[in-house]
Amino acid sequence: MTDLNGVPVASLEGEIDIANAAQLRAQLTAAVPNTASRFIIDLTPTSYLDSRGVHLILEVAERAARGQQLVRLVVPSDSHVYRILQFSRVQDAVPIDATVEDAVRAITKAHP
């Protein structure tokens, strides 16, 4: 969990499957305070992700929407993970940016 220009950024490293999805969700929920008005999930270092990962992202997005928190996802558009997210139309629920800088810029503009 890092902070970029006052925006919390949670990076998910390695592989996400049923073996660790629940654990990652717990870590993510603990890392992002309910008081944060916005945050970014960075999937750049994620090497593998399947439907459990998709489910994890959608759950976090749903939670954020209920708490009126803004959330953006960072995934390089040429990555394999990006393609998997597209199949599940994750971008309909969470806006996706190619870099953390893009995401920070967009989220700061929306909610200065």
Place this chain on the structure above:
Amino acid sequence: MPAVTRILIVDDDPALLQALPETLRLRIDGAVVDTADSAAAALERIKAVDYDAVVTDIKMPGMDGLALLNEIRSLRPETPTLLITGHGEHDLAVKALRGGAYDFIAKPIERDYFAASLNRAIRTRHLKRELDAQKADLEEHAKQLERAVQMYEREHSIAETLQRSLLPRRLPDIPGITAAARYLPATPEAVGGDWYDMFSLPGGRVGVVMGDVAGRGIQVASLMGQLRNALRAYAGEGYPPSVVLSRLATIIEPTEMATLLFMVFDPSSWKIEYANAGHPPPLVATPDGHAAFLEGGSIPLGPALNQTYRDFTADLVPGSLLMLYTDGLVEDRATDLNESLHRLRDAVVRSGNDDVEHLADRLVKEIRSTSAGSDDTALLILRIAELDPSKIELTMPAIPASLPAIRHSLRRWMADAGVEADDAYEVLVASCEACSNVIEHAYGLANGDVEVYATIVQDVIEVTVRDRGTWTPPRGVHRGRGLHMIRALVEDMEVRQTDQGTIVRMRYRRRGSRNDVDRADQGDGSQRSAGSVAGGGN
């Protein structure tokens, strides 16, 4: 003899009660003499004090000496009782002896005889007491021994359970590798610290371990468990064998000792990297009939603090056999170690390209026929073959932890077969979606396996994932999304339910060969723009 000898004199004659104690004190070492002037008073005292001897007049008003003797016999059967009889009362004396009196003293009392008889009675009494004490000690000792035996048996069974639970119940199914393992305790009672392990590592590499913790029992088994788990953890983080061993050297106490061999096989380079902490050298046999021990290593873990280890490498060729073992296989008091090693090497060479299970059985039989094997013996044999680039078969326990291993195997196989990264990734996700479903839904709480068969025929990669369980009715979003994902990724998918489980078959066509406009690329374009619109809109 105890320092104090307690004697009770019972008589209704005050003169005698006055005179006798003094007589006894002079003639018997450490005598402490009590007196009672009636049988009733005497009984009170006898109940309270365990006298070394009682002397009683036979004729007394109220309860007489014979009646008192009777009472003493039932109250304190071990207390010798002497009776004083009147002159010429021969019949009474006989009665007294028959009634269990130790002796009788006739009046007028002959003092030296009296003292001698009393001394004998007291000595007998003391000896009996000592015997009783020794008998009680022996019984206590026997009980302690019995408890110790029970504890040992319990400890042994815990140690055995622990040790067995640390050995892999089944070696992992790693494509290209057939492996056989054996563990032979020296005697059924002995549980040693031998263990072996084999596991997948990131990048398709394979870790192989053989270790031996010195000693027996629970502590040894638990140290073995610590080493095993720490080794897996360090190895999983990608440290080379030398670093893994150097780290393990810091968790073992200087009073403990373990030999340990850790090898990592990298299928992409056909190199094996290893570090050895005082363990017997592993044997490598190539298919052309050459066999050699891999030398190189350092002292065992434990005795030296901050011991560091270094890595050695060896090249393998397809079809090579790798054998790891503990010293029980080669150490035999009667035979020179070098000779044992030669014999082992010859046995492996003779086996040629025999099945590893057969070879393991044969080696075990040979150990048992010689005097080797007086120590525990563990044996792990691997035959490492080239992967058939056209197909792969995997059987793994249906648990989440199997997924990374399945991914490693499929990745390695597809990389070897020249499948491009983009295709490989999609096949990987589709296959693992199907495997995840099996893991979550096929067996309920029971144990079972997930089986994966995959083939490449020209431009089509076909993956079949099957289970032998009863597919529970679809529920929850996960499973729906998983199947949706598979459909999005592959050209064609078929789910077939049979009495023996469910079969999911997926056909994937490689990108370069797709006749139509590439489905995925088309999706890419439209969806990426959707993403950026969403981004710009905020």
